[in-house]
Amino acid sequence: MRITLSVNGREHPLEVEPRRALADVLREDCRLTGTHLGCELGVCGACTVLLDGEAVRSCLVLAVQCDGRSIRTVEGLAGPDGRPHPLQEAFSAEHALQCGFCTPGFLMVAAAALEDDPGLADDPERLEAVVGSNLCRCTGYTPIHRAVVRAARARAGRIGRREHTLHDEPEGRDADGS
């Protein structure tokens, strides 16, 4: 089938078999290998991408279902000038990754949640659901939790005058993780 995927703002006209998952087409046809495939069963979440702004498992969506729709992958997070997304900076600052395999999925699920709900950091239940969406076998999740809170606060311009945080750092530490 002939389809067109709009990935990170760029149109990709493609010829794909219906049986192929969005994740495989992103990696093999669009050559965007930042999206990782772990379990391919919708469990681990490493393949999470944004489909029309909503976080989905790209292993459980067919590429042909995305014809004409807008997809954002981890490659589309950084700004046009190459500056990392606040989430990427926060993940770095909080050491929210070790091996990095799960990181693209966590970044995308968190990016969708933050865009949907800028007050995410103040909603522990929602935050828990977001961080609990994917599997990480290195970090124990706590640093990821901290990173998402940090990014949410940075986005809200509240770094430096936080009412409460999961992990208070000494004053003077670089606030934006740069």
Added chain:
Amino acid sequence: MKLPAFDYLAPATVGEAVDALAAAGRDARVLAGGQSLLLDMRLGRARPDALVDINGITGLGQVRVEEGALVAGALVRHRAFESAGVAPGPLGRLLSLAVADIAHPPIRARGTMAGSLAWAHPASEWCAMAVALDAEVELRGPAGERVAAARDFFLGPHATARAPAELITAVRVPLLDAGTGVAFAEHRRTAFCFAQVAVVTALTVVDGVVAGARIGLAGCADRPVRARAAERSLLGAAAAPPEGGGTPPPGHPFAQAGRIAAEHDAAPVAEPYADPEYRRQAIAVLVARTLSGAVADLRAHGEADREAGGAR
């Protein structure tokens, strides 16, 4: 594994979808959210010749309140139920409580309530909710439209009264009256596991006494179960959780109802990590807990429900 080849059909109308499903000589499956179907295909448990993708059909994605019921079209995603405002009164609260335990946000963004009913997994939260609340399934097939009551719909694991050429077009869930408290409880090994046991409860109280009870059980038999014996045992009982909270002690009407649900209503199936005795214990505890929870919900929201003029 990667998916095997299949024919992909993307009808634009319900009629075309039914025609595609009815086309002779092939095993065609409906692709809605795909979060269970594509998973089953990856595991080799389903190998359809054709997928009929209904995502392009307009009008199936609407959720509305109509004639005392919440009507959710076949493409309404789980996510739509995350807000208690999806339905007025206790029903909206119950749906929002239950949906929080259905997979994770990215799965809930795709998966659908109608799809859960069609898939009919014995541990499905929506299926238990459907039997507890007397939901109805609207179907369209080659012979026209029909409505199936949830109590007649589930025939076993992944087996329903839906004919292969029928499409579920909507799920109709009756609203719950003001004066009803709701609760949901689920027991599972980890946040990534299916429910070992889940309980959906709606308790109607008049003058401090239980006047109506609806209890749905997931993971308690080869299909969703309505715990009718437990419900009967509660009628006329004082709607009073134990003093100081906590699990109702033996002898308390809520604990007795839990025991009855476990012994008489449930027919647990042995599974790794959950043999029938273990499940019966979990059922008894969870049912008792949801009954206390339903009274607490009513105390917290009953007044507001009543001021909103009842749900209907």
